[in-house]
Amino acid sequence: MPVRNERLSDKVVNQILSLIHDGELKPGQKLPSELVFSEQFAVSRGVIREAMIQLQALGYISRKTKQGTYIEKDIIDRLSRPVSDALKEATYQDLLDFRDSLESKMVEIVIERATDEEIQEIAESLHADSTKLSEHFSLDHYFHYKLAQASRNVFYMNFIDTYYDLIDELAQANKRQEGSLQHIAEEHILIVEAIAKRDKVAAHRAMKRHIMNVRKRRQNVETEPSL
Structure with a gap:
């Protein structure tokens, strides 16, 4: 049975959060482009876009028009706070x-x-x-x-x-x-x-x-x- 996009985007979300936990991505840092992420995780840009939507809905990232996507500065506190x-x-x-x-x-x-x-x-x-x-x-x-x-x-x-x-x-x-x-x-x-x-x-x-x-x-x- 093929892996569905919903599941791939969930995996991407978890991988990005792991990068933040490990310190490879920092609070306040600008995220790489969808193209860069799609190559890094070997998935389509559509999957990356879905993952970004999920991360934004959770309040972990913010998108600034014409500037890019940034990790929220209080991301560590958000991640440690139970939903x-x-x-x-x-x-x-x-x-x-x-x-x-x-x-x-x-x-x-x-x-x-x-x-x-x-x-x-x-x-x-x-x-x-x-x-x-x-x-x-x-x-x-x-x-x-x-x-x-x-x-x-x-x-x-x-x-x-x-x-x-x-x-x-x-x-x-x-x-x-x-x-x-x-x-x-x-x-x-x-x-x-x-x-x-x-x-x-x-x-x-x-x-x-x-x-x-x-x-x-x-x-x-x-x-x-x-x-």
């Missing part, structure tokens, strides 16, 4: 807002990129034995992570992991079940059915409905009387 730290100030509703826009788009990308076998794996995750999952995963977490995995996008995978790690830190009430397990399972089934049909509109709609119901269940938890 989750920036999210700990967020509220649960902030995360749901972001998750809504992110995952509604993610299912469309899954339809574009996932093989039939990968979609089958997502469907099988609905019936996973919770006792055999790692302590890191709940069934809900596992399902959404399998979706992110099928998108072949490292940012989606990292967000899903960070989201499920953070909800317990944001408030004590978040540790409760977000509603009926049966309802969640039914919503997951609708998402998978739409993906299996490769129906982007239906998949997008099913995911948005799922997140909307997560939000409603959360609000119900907040209004429940204390025991």
Whole structure:
């Protein structure tokens, strides 16, 4: 199976970050051109461009019109700071807002990129034995992570992991079940059915409905009387 550009760009990102860690690239330094990097890493300029976009999104580099691309001066601090730290100030509703826009788009990308076998794996995750999952995963977490995995996008995978790690830190009430397990399972089934049909509109709609119901269940938890 050929290596996809998404994976190549991730490797380039990691290689550039390693060069920064090793001191071969310095904070504030101007980066080589896309052509130089493409020759150095033996990949296309398109792959380098994707890697630059990822690094810029992470706040590790900045692009100055007609001047070039520069490593951020506080890059070392940024690299040593856990990604989750920036999210700990967020509220649960902030995360749901972001998750809504992110995952509604993610299912469309899954339809574009996932093989039939990968979609089958997502469907099988609905019936996973919770006792055999790692302590890191709940069934809900596992399902959404399998979706992110099928998108072949490292940012989606990292967000899903960070989201499920953070909800317990944001408030004590978040540790409760977000509603009926049966309802969640039914919503997951609708998402998978739409993906299996490769129906982007239906998949997008099913995911948005799922997140909307997560939000409603959360609000119900907040209004429940204390025991």
